[in-house]
Every structure is written in C-alpha cells, then in structure tokens.
Amino acid sequence: MKNFMRAMMAGAVMAVIGFAGQAMATELVVVSWGGAYTASQQGAYHAPYMKKNPGIKIINDDSAGTAVAKLRAMAQAGNVTWDLIDVVAADAMRLCDEGLVEVINHDSDLAAAPDGTPASKDFGDLIVSECFVPQIVYSTTFGYRTDKVSKPMTSICDVFDTNTFPGKRSLQKSPLGNMEWALICDGVAPAKIYDVLGTSAGADRALAKLDSIKSDVVWWTAGAQTPQLLADGEVVVGSTYNGRLFSLIAEEKQPVAMLWDWQVFDLDGWVVPKGTKNKAEVMKFLKFATDTQRLADQSKFISYGPARASSAPLVGKHGKLGIDMAPHMPTDPNNAKTTILTNYEFWADNKDDLDAKFNAWLLK
Amino acid sequence: MSSLPSYLSLPERIWHYVFLGICAAILFFLIFPLLVIAPLSFNAVPFFTFTKEMLAFDPAGFSLKWYEEFFTSLNWQGAVRNSIIIAFFATIISTSLGTLAALGLSRPHMPYRTLLMSLLISPMIVPLIISAAGMFFFYSRIGLQGTHLGVILAHAVLGTPFVVITVTATLTGFDNNLIRASQSLGATPTTTFFKVIVPLITPGVISGALFAFVTSFDEVVVVLFVGSYKQRTIPWQMFSGIREQISPTILSAATLLILITIALLTTLELLRRRTERIRGVTPS
C-alpha cells in the first residue's frame, strides 16, 4: 500500500508540474462538437492560424452539447473560461437573447469577400441573430442501407412506408424535423407546415402520423448514434446530420446511400461569450476563420456547405479521398430540390409545448 | 466443497450440481460483458460490432489505431492526468475527513448518532443527477464550476460515505477496553492512537479510500456538470463529443482501465491476506 500511495503521489505531483508548464502561449479555448467536426475545424482553421501565429494555442473543448447550460452557469459565476463557442443557430439566438454572448458587427468584425462584398451581404439571410457568425449549413437528413431495401428510397414518405421498406428506422428524440416530415407525408402543403403545427389539432395530426411507425422507431439523442445503428444493421434507414452520413458512406465505405428529400436545413456557427479574457485575440481568429477561403477549406474535410455565398465556387476535393465535394453538399442543387429551413421563431415559441406533447406521446 | 458429505441423497447431490451450474452461469453473466470490450477495442472500423473480418480472425479486421489515439491525443492525455489529480486529492480529502468522522461516530456517548450518520452518508443516497444539478447551480454561483477545486470537492463529497461506512464497519465490535488497557499501561493518547487504533482501522481506511478513488475515477454525471474541458476526466472524455462520434477509443481506454482495476483488486487482496496473517487469522 505504501508503494502504491507513493506511486500515486509521484504521479499526481508530476501531473501538476506538467499542468503548470503548459500555460505559456495565449490559449484560446474553442468549444465545438468533437469527432470529425472538430477535426475539420482543426484542419481548416486552427492549424493554419496557429502556424501563422506561433503565440496562439487553440484548444478544442468538445463539450458543445452542453454549452448553453454551461455558459449560463459560467456567466452567473463571472468565470467564463471559453473564448469561442460553436453552436446551432437556435441556441445562438437564445444566448443572444439572454445577453450571454457578444453582439457582432458583421461588416467591421469579419473579412469581406475577395470581390469586396461586405460580410453581411456575403452571409445574407443566414445571419439569423446579431450575435451569430454562420459557419456552415448542415442538414438533418436520411441515410438508408442499400443492401436491406428492395428498391432505392427516394421520398421522405418512404420512411413512413413500413410495408415497402420493412425494418427499424432511427429518428431524433425531438419534435424538430420529425413533426414537419410527418405533416408533409400526411398531405399538408409544405408552405403551410408551421401554420398547421402551431395548432393543437395540427400537433396531434403530426403525432398520429408518427404513430403509424412508432413501434419501428429507434430514437437517437446523439448524432453519432444513427451512423452506428446503420453500420450495425440495427436500422434500415435513419436521420442524422448529413456530414456524419458522408463519412459513413465515403470514409467508412458502408453500404449506405443518401435520401435527400425534404432535408431540414439548419445553421451552425460561432458566438463569442461575454467575459472572455482574450476578446481581442479571439476576434482576430474569428475574422480569419470565417473568411471566404477558410470556410471553403472546411469542406475538404467534411460535407457541410460553407455559409458564405462567395465560398461556394471554391469548394474543392476531399483532403484525403480526393473526391469532388460539391455533389455531397446539402446545398448542391441536385440534393436541395426539396428542403425545409428550420423556422427559428416558431420553435422558440413552441419548442417547450411541442416537446412536452412529443414526450407524452412517446410514453403512451 | 469438492467432496460432498456421504449422507446426502441422490436428489440432494443432483441439486448441488445444478446449484453450482446456476452459480457458474451467474458469474459468467457478471464477467462476460467485460470480456467483450477487449476484442472490440482492436476493431479496424469505428463501430462496436464484431465485423466478419474479426470473426474470421483476418488481421485486416484488427487495428491498434484506437490505442494509438488514446496514447497520442492531447484530449486523452489530459483526461488521464486530470483523472489522477482529481481522484487523488478527492481521495485524500474524503479519506481523512471520513476516517476522523467514523472514529468520532464510533465513540461511546456519541449524541444524535443516527441523524449524523444519515447526513454524512446522504451523498450516497441522493440520486446522482440531483447532486450534480444542485452542485452545478450552487458551484457556478460561487465560482467553483469549471475549476479543479470544484470537481475535487464534489468528488470528495461523493467519496466520503464509502470511507465512513467501511471504517465504521471495522470499528463495530471494537472493544473499548483495548484503549483503556493501553492507557492504563501508560501509553499517551497519541501512542494509543497509532499503536492500537490505526492498525485496527487500516483495512477499513484502505478499502474506503479505494472506494473513494474509484468513485471519482469512474464518475461521469457530476463531472459533466461541475467540470469543464480543463477538468476533463477519462469518463468526461468518453462522454463528450458523443454527438459527433462514438469512437472505439473509449473501448481501448476501458480495456486499460479494466487492467488497472484487476491490478488494484489484486493489490487489495494481497493486502488483505497480509493483514490476516498479521492478525493471526488464518483463512480456512
């Protein structure tokens, strides 16, 4: 025991020393989603920036999943330890509403497009909140096992058709997306979805449609679950973020194909927390990381569409696989024939209510 | 056990072997899920399934890349370091405070014993999610959220009940006459403490400390709430990033952890045998 304790003590002391020896360069803590996504940011933004600025060290914190609650807590404590946070647009709006993140002046804080177009125009409508710097357009869409279906799946309503396509499906354990899809397949005109969903009867209608496949659904809570479930053969079709499906298909070579019909577009981007200790440094990095070339570079690593209009023509080939990335982008005209753009205002009002209804329905 | 008493009837003998069979099955149930981890951690694809290549023992189906990632990635290195620092200090706090309290609780004339005991072991009773939420709210208000100190204190809280319980258990049936005897023979209270009490409670303290250490080392819910990236422990690292990728690196980490656990358990068992030898109790 004595030896054990001594070894432990030595280990702890060494760890403390190692810990102290690190803090020399300016460290920017960048919160993101981990996995392939953080790797793509590392490749496109962090690594080149650190090469140009040897005094800066960018640290990846993979806890974006709980960032909203954590930031609220940090702000209460007056101890904000993050410098830049990657969040989805709805969370950016909420953080901005709560005054927890800095307001961005998109034209003066960000780089203009190469042809001189100011950033606010280059990003256009994607600036959904004054605190938000859009980075990518991603979509929640479906992938299916090509070896387990009798014919290719082409319509979103194939997901609801358990006769032609028997087997389990994986859907997100959330009303977002699922309720919109259910209404479309129940015959609601796509333009009217949110009007219908806003009423109690409309919500019941969506749930009734989901009821028809309820016993065949595996509900996911983390984006990595659907790729895992598809690879395991646990489900024949499942929704997840399109970039996860790309790596499943192109990198892991699994027998899976995309079903782009009525993909739900959403935005992901940066917010700067109020109270960061490195505001000046982080704004410099933000300007670099969201310029036209950098956003285009990210698509070398992952198939999410760059948020700047001027980046689109620069999308090239995958960094390792050498395949053309443009056809794999959710924004590619061939993939984006039918799309839903998440209605942020609607969900801000109705998320709590529909979420409660949805969970009550799950329990039935 | 191997030789059955000769007076047993045939049905009793059959029952005896059926019983042993049942027990073997239960032990298998306990250990099998742990055995599955190791081969999966050598999987060449990032999924938790036995691929056809693996089942055919095709070398192409296996890979060391998850171990490579574990040993080379900064995230994992930091996680190992944090786990050790946090578990170490949390164990020190919970063991010292817990042992002292257990000694106090076991003294004769302790007032409100049951009430105090209930309060002291409450961290073990309160569901983890509630402890985590409560500490998250409160620690963020006083600036402890996202600090090493915060996580260490939180883990020390979770570890103390184990120390209190194990040390109290070694003291139940403790003959207070031993203390009187020691003192009547001229020993100072300090000498009595180190020569009489310490040897008696040491096994309880060690096993309590191990419980506390493992509690901190394995704990994920509280560290997810109270901790932040800089306090990332191994379980934190296993759980974060799950939105993007469930990487088999967690399986390689797990395999290594199981090996460490086996080493710890063996140490504990050898230690226990040693104490028994010292105390003169021979294992039957």
Added chain:
Amino acid sequence: MNTAQANTVLLTADGTPLKVSLARAQRRSKIIAFSMVAPLLIFITIAFLVPITDMLLLSGNNEIVQRILPKTVEVLQSWDETSGELPDEIVFAAMVDDIKKAKAAREHTKIGQRLNYESSGFSSLFRKAGRKVKKIKKPPYKEALIKSDKRWGKIETWQVVKQFSGQFTDGYYLAAIDFKRNPSTGNIDSLPSKDSIYLKLFLRTMLLSTLITFLTFIIGFPISYLLATIPTRISNTLIIFVLLPFWTSLLVRTTSWIALLQQEGVINDFLILVGLIGEDGRLAMIHNATGTVVAMTHILLPFMILPMFSVMKTIPPSFMRAAISLGAHPWRAFWRIYFPNTVAGIGAGSILVFIIAIGYYITPALVGGSSGTFISNRIAYHISQSLNWGLGSALGVILLGIVLAFFVLYDRIVGIDNMKLG
C-alpha cells in the same frame, strides 16, 4: 452533617462527587466525539447539503417577473382579471416602459422565456415587443402596443402575466405532476391523459426499479450463498467476479451491453448459430425497456451481492446442520432457519439497489430508447438542454422526496449503522 453526606455521595480521588465527575467525563467524551465528526459535517453541509437546498429554492423561485416588469406587476394588482375587460392605459404604459428598460438590459427575452413555460407564444411576443417598443414614444400606449401585436389585446395575455407575477410560484411543481393553473380562473386543472408525462415517468421509473431490484435479488442470492459457504480461499478469488464489474466504468459496461444486445449483436448471433431463432427472428433487446433492465441489473448486481454476502458470512453453518440433524428436510431447514437470518442482507441490498436505480440516468439514456427512459433523463434534459431549470429542480425535489422516503424505510428495517459494503 458533612460526614453524613460523604457517606451517601461517592467521591472521586480529587474530592468531586462521582456522579458529577462521570457526567463531566461523558460530556467531554461527547464533545470530543462531536468535534471529530464536525469537520466532515461542515464539509458535507457546505459542499453538498447547501447546494441541494439551493436547488430546492430554485424550483419555487419566480422573482424574475417582478424584477423585469416591476411597474407592470404593481399596477396590474388593481386590475380585476375576471372582469372580462382589458387592463387600463396605465398598465400598458407601465408595460411599455418596463420592456424598454428590459430591452436596454437585454432582459426582455428572459421574461418571454419564463412566461412561455406557462403559455406558448410569450417568447415571440416579448422578442417582438423588444423590437417595436422603441417606436412607441407617446400615449395612448394601449393602442400602440396592440397595434404592434394583436396578442396584447387579448385578456388571456394579461391574465398570464398577473397570474405568474408573484415572488414564488407553484407552476413548476404543478407542471412536474402534470397539472396546470388556468390563467383566467386560477383553478388547477390536470392535463389530459394524452399530454401527461411526469406522473407516468415517475411510475415507470418506480416499476422498472422494482423489477431491477427483484432481478438482482433473484440472481444475487445464489451467488452470495455460494460465496458465503465455500472456503474463504476460494470465495476471495470468486468475489473478484463481483468486484471487477463493480469497479469498471459505467459507460463501458453500458457500451458493452449495446454490443451484446443489439440486433446484429453477440447474443442474437449466438442464438442464430445454435438455431434457436432464424435470421428474420432477431430479437429487439435494446433501445427499449428490456435493454434498460438487463444492463442495469448487471450494473447494480454487485450492490445486491455485497451486502447479502456480508450478512450470510455471519450465519454459522452449524445452524443448518443442527436443523438437519434434528430431522428437518434440507429445504425446510434452509427455508425456516437459514433464510430468515439473511433478511437483513436482502433488505440492505434491495433498498440500496432500488435507491440507486430510481435515480439512474446514463444507462437508460443510451440503451433505453423511448420505453426505457427514467425520470432522471428528463431532469438532465431540462437542466442542460431546455434550460427550464425551475421544472428540472421541481422534478428533482420530488424524486429526492421519494428516495428519502425509501431511505427512512431502509433505516427502519436495516438501520443505517448496519450498512456494509463487503
């Protein structure tokens, strides 16, 4: 007189009466004992009990409405919400003023979020108002505000604001047991059965926890008996089988159950190999209640085995031998003599397992699907995702109450002093 007293009262060597001296010694002993416990007690209180209490207060806290809308709340008091008429101009003026100030402090959306929990639509109502109020510069405020959004012209809107303007609220607790306060009448109505969540979840959590406790007992009993009756040399080795899973990361054990139970997992493959099921008949054992029960039974089994084992170890084997030699059938001897002696261990294990199970969160989240999730999952969801901290805390307090009730029961049956961890 003095000598007479000395005869009746025993004195110690230094002349103080023995009774006094004993009492003093006892008091000193008490103080020493207490001062040894004090450091931990203080530590636990500050680092644990205060945070828990703090959370309890959060579940009833509603100061946000009065803080952000101070004037409105004040003038709303004189408005009769049952009158069927909109509040007066003065209330609208106060609201416009409050929103202007809140907008400057970027707090107008917080109040929208708070009231949105009670009635959908408040979030956008206040966000929109924040954009519009700067244009409303002069009276009549009533018309101008209603013009900016017609929802301000609805009586229900004002009823909700008034109903939830107190310093404290029972709204979160009502929501936590599937009730809702009607903003116009103030009555408490239960939600329609199709919308009720939490009571069902509490019930399911209790039922599944009971099932898991029962299974750990059934599976744990034989193994504890075996460990307690075989020679220590062997049992010390076998107990590693119990301790190893006990000390292996929860996440890892859960992950391994995913690999085992899934449709193309180890168990299904094995069943097909031995021909028990066909390729089409793969069993769905995960992402449902089965997954939660199996994985949690495995994870909690050591908590049942260890207390039972430590009790059984103390039962002398001679009890059974005596009963059998007196003519009892071994079964009868076991049932009448051995089993009653193990009840303390069973009680300890059962309540320990039940209490831990009822608060479980990670495992149900990963393997539970929709039919195997627990109330803790919703608590975690409200704390880290929906940010409805009030509701999350209220659910937590109720869960805590249930657990404490079982803990008291545990203390009655077993006594916490007898808790052993093997």
